[in-house]
Amino acid sequence: MARTRMACRECHFVNDPDAQSCELCGSSSLTEDWSGYVVITHPEQSEVAEEMNVTDPGGYALKVR
Structure with a gap:
């Protein structure tokens, strides 16, 4: 069984x-x-990255509890 990946509460x-x-x-x-x-590959061109305040490419959780 695969283990669940961990999301950061600070940057997602x-x-x-x-x-x-x-x-x-x-x-x-x-x-x-x-x-x-969501996977953000080009944060400088992404409206989603802008909305999430993401500046680095990578995988991000949309909702973190």
């Missing part, structure tokens, strides 16, 4: 299941309780 970046801190922002506030997934 989706991390590996065994992460202890966010690979993007360094926060230790990670959770398995998230939903929705």
